[in-house]
Each structure stands twice: as C-alpha cells, then as structure tokens.
Amino acid sequence: MNNKEIADIFQEIAVYLEMEDDSFRAKAYEKVAGILEDSSEEAGDIYKKGGLKALEDIPGVGVSIAEKMEELLKTGKLKYYEQLKKKTPVDLGQLKSIEGLGAKTIKTLYKKLKVRNLNDLEKAAKQGKIKNLEGFGEKSEENILKNLEFSKKSSQRFLLGQIIPLAREIELRLKEMKEVKNAVACGSVRRKKETIGDLDFLVISNNPKPVMEMFVSMPEVSRILAQGQTKSSVRFKNEMDADIRIVPEESYGAALCYFTGSKDHNIALREIAIKKGWKLNEYGLFKGDKMIAGKTEEEIYEKLGMDYIEPELREMTGEIEASLAHKLPKLINYGDLEGDLHVHTDATDGNNTIEEMARAAMALGMKYIVIADHTKRLAMTRGLDEKRIQQQWKEIDLVNKKLAAGDSKFVILKGTECDILKDGSLDLPDKILSKLDIVSVSVHSLFNLPEKEQTERIKKAISNSNVNILNHPTGRMINKRDAYAVDMDEIIRHAKKTGTVLEINSFPDRLDLKDEYIKKCVEAGVKLSISTDSHSVQHLPFSEYGIAQARRGWATKNDVINAWPLEKMLKMLK
DNA sequence: GCCGTTTTCGGCCCGACTGTTTTCAGTCG
Secondary structure, three states, X not given: OOHHHHHHXXXXXXXXXXXXXXXXXXXXHHHHHHHHHHOOOOHHHHHHHHHHHHHHOOOOOOHHHHHHHHHHHHHOOXXXXXXXXXXXXXXXXXXXXXXXXXXXXHHHHHHHHOOOOHHHHHHHHHOOOXXXXXXXXXXXXXXXXXXHHHHHHHHOOEEHHHHHHHHHHHHHHHHOOOOEEEEEEOHHHHHOOOEEOOEEEEEEEXXXXXXXXXXXXXXXXXXXXXXXXXXXXXXXXXXXXXXXXXXXXXXXXXXHHHHHOOHHHHHHHHHHHHHOOOEEEOOEEEEOOEEEEOOOHHHHHXXXXXXOOOHHXXXXXXXXXXXXXXXXXXXXXXXXXXXXXXXXXXXXOOOOOXXXXXXXXXXXXXXXXXXXXXXXXXXXXXXEOHHHHHHHHHHHHHHHHHHHHOOOOOEXXXXXXXXXXXXXXXXXXXXXXXXXXXXEEEOXXXXXXXHHHHHHHHHHHHHOOOOOEEOOOOOOEOOOEOOOOOOHHHHXXXXXXXXXXXXXXXXXXXOEOOHHHHHHHHHHOOOEEEEOOEXXXXXXXXXXXXXXXXXXXXXXXXHEHHHOOHHHHHHHOO
16 A cells, blocks of 8 residues: 555545544644655555554654554555445545535535435536535535536546656656667657646557557556557556557657647648648658658658747647747756745745755755745744744754855755735735845735736735745646636736746646746746745656746746846846 | 644644625635
C-alpha cells in the first residue's frame, strides 16, 4: 500500500469523523493524509526500516494513527475504516468531488434519501426530493445540479501534472526494451496542455510484437480495447485511455508530428503540402510516391517553407502564419528560470522550513527564492501578521548568513503573499510592505463579487506602489471551479500602467494565468513571473508546468522577470 | 488524535459567505 492509498483512506476517515462532529480528530487524519501525499518517502519503507516507532516520528502521526498505518501496510485493510464505511456506505471520493457537498450534507442525503453516489444524487435532485429536506431549498438543489454538471464536464480530463509522471514512467519502460529504438509520449502531453484526455505513445521498433505485449499487460491496464501489429489501445484503471503506435524509423518525424497534433494544426500542415502538390501523413511528406521528408519534424517544416514550431504552439492560434513569415518568438526554455518568486514555509501552511525550501531550490539549480507566506486574513493558514513577518525576516537573515558561510551565492529574499481585502486594501500595512524585497498580492476570498467590483478591487490592490506581482490572477482551479468574474483585459491594462507583474502560477491545478491571457500580456508588454507556489519541497519542480504554460502563451525569456539575472529583475520592479 | 520555548491537558487557524433560516449550520479557503 503506497502513500497515496493510505492518504485517501485517511481523507475518508476525516470526512466520516466530520459527520460525527468530531472535527479535531478529523483534522488530525486530514493533516497526516496531506503529509503522506506530499512526502517523497513511502510510509511502507519507513515502517520496514524502523517499525511502528519510525511511523510515529512522521509529523502529525501519534500512537493511534501509527497503529492504523501499520495495519494498512500489513493487511491492506483497516477495521476502523471498514466500520465507518459500514455505518455510512457512500462513495465519498465521488460525492466529495462535488463542490458544496461536505460531510454533513453527504450524511443527510444518505440518511434521508439513501444517496450513495453521484447517480443517486442526480436522481434525487432531478426528482426534486432534495429541496424538500429540512435545511435545503430550491437553491441548494439547483446548486447541486449545477455542480454535478460541472464535475461531469471536467472529470474526463486529467491534470498535466498528474499525468506527466505516469507518461514519463511508461516512456522509460518502453525505451528500456531491447526491441525499442525510441519511445515518446505525444498528443496533448507533448503539447503540455493543462489537462490531458488520453495518452499517445509513439514507438520506433522493428519488432513490434513484444512491445505490444508489454504495453497491454502493464499493471495500470484494466482493459484492452484493441491490440494489433502497429497500434493498440488500452484503458487504465484510472479511467484514462492510452494508445500506442509503432512506426519504422524513417517515419519518426512525420509520425511524431501526426501524433502530437493538435488535429487542426495537422490539417493546416497538410493543406500547405497539398498546395505544393504533395501529401503529408503519419509516414512522411510525399511527392507522388517519393518520400521527401519524414525522419525528423524539423525537415518536414523546412520542406513546407516553415520555421520549426514548438509542440506547445501547435494550437492554431496564429503559429502557422507566424512560422511561414519566420516571425515565431524564441520561447522561454525549460531551465531558464533563475529563481522562484512564490514559496511558502511552515510559518503558515507550508510543510518545510525556510532553510529546507532554500536548499531544495538550490539543488534544482535556482539562484534565489522569495519567501511569500500568507497573511493574517487567511486565518486557516495561520497567516502572518505584522509582528510575525518581522520575526520571519530575522530567520531569513540567519539562514542567508549560514548559506553564505557555506560559500553559497544562493539568496533568500523577503516577500509576502499578501491578501487583498474586500475593498482592495491590503492585509499588511504599507510600512511593512515597503520593507520587503518583493510584494505579491492575492485574492483568496469573495470569489463571487460582481465583475465590476472584483475588477476594481484588484485594480486598487495593484495600484499600491509597494505591490510588484499579482498572484494567480483569475483564481480558477482546474476541474474544480471557474475563474472569478474579472475583466482581465482591464487588469492587464492596469498592470501595464502600474508596472505590475502578473504571475503564472505553476501549481498543476491552477496554471493561472492561462495561455490566452499570457499571450495578451506578452502583446501588451506586461511582464510575467513563473512561480511554483510551493507548499513543500516536493512542489518546487512544478516550475516545469509554469514554463510550459508560458511557452503555450508565446512568452520569451524577456517576458519573464525571474528568467533574468536577479540584479536586473530587482531593478525593474517598481 | 496530536502536541508542547504559555506544555502532558486543553487547546486545536477562523472569518465570511450561502442558503437556509429568524440566529445558524455547512462549506470553503
């Protein structure tokens, strides 16, 4: 049993305890679930090495939870959990994914209407049974239906950040086979779309049979949809479909292009080929029967009279025209970031200390990080007030000194993720903000203000001369909630006017700004930052997803302030 | 159920919104 599986069970226990109004005990389980999920060390390994005592050393884990972990690791089952489940046999994973449904609501719906899963829920709501329950009404029923629709709409797609690790793992498995010359995940994974519908693997091999055998018998596979000589399809246990396609080496580039997409981009390429009297398919670019290109993508674009188009740009948003006119931007590259401008610590809702975050960032090749913890308005995170943030400065100074003594050029800068209050004022006084190296501000409340009010609120916040960066500017959470109503064109205009930088938040379920707004910023000359919003050292590599997002928004190194040398960046900030 | 520079018991992030209600329960961050 791995950490994720244990964490899921603990998460469910927390919900069950919440049903019983035992919220403190629930919090205890929730906390451990979070820690397990973020931990890079498997609880199973910890237990193997040090037994029960070692489990108890995990923060948040005491005698009781350690024993439950032991039972899960040993037997794969947990009596305590089974009992809770028996008492209220509902699909918590499903029901909790609906926004607005918490423990209490789920319990009531089960007790009164026997709602166990989303199907039951939809039926009950459509039959108008929910609105008649005590404590419910027209609105609650309406909202349940609306949120059901939203979760249906978005649940077929997976987050890029969830899927890339899996895609790479399978890629590696394929590459390690002696029959395989090359293997690569194509499709929307290669284009680094923010969500992924299914996986496409392209493999070069002269001996496809054993490759196919391996692919369809991977442990992730729940069902084989098709299995042939050069192409197979499977369904994974996580409900995602995956295809594999095997082509000869001379077709690699054409196949790569074809399987990377997007579909519309491919159609546009084919049309250009047709105009030249040629034919483009997944095996190559052909003049009559003669193949004139196909081994690499580069030679195909070149033959078509185009500059090479990076996969992230292949979305039919003007890349064909720009390529033909040799006017494509030179995109920011993976590895171009000098530092991370948005990092949390255990002073608020992060898991690691300042020093741990710094050392982890250093190990990833960063030259600096900005500690940007929450402020007091966000009470649930124990946000910093005036006094505590000043205390944090002292700690940062100490760690900086320590790092410098170790002959490191790495620096930790002082920042904040300051809450924007309802009226657009900020959660820390100017006299504090003015002393910080970098001030970033965020909306964390009142997501449902009317658009005008929300826009004015944010405009007022970034008008403060101490503010440098607007974090996750639209507040959307992929597959969970839409952006709040805000006039982004107006925000971008105002950012330009005030010299405010807009953040590209790299967290897999945020990726906020999204590509279209990034492109607007680039066009307007509004600078961007790419930050991870890390709440633990494990989150620091998320910058890859932010960079991907920036590339999808046509951003160059010059557009991204933390791709510049630190000195230059600090000088630019207002 | 966990935890300890106010400590081994009594705290445990808490403010605001929504939708139901006439003062609050549930949910969210």
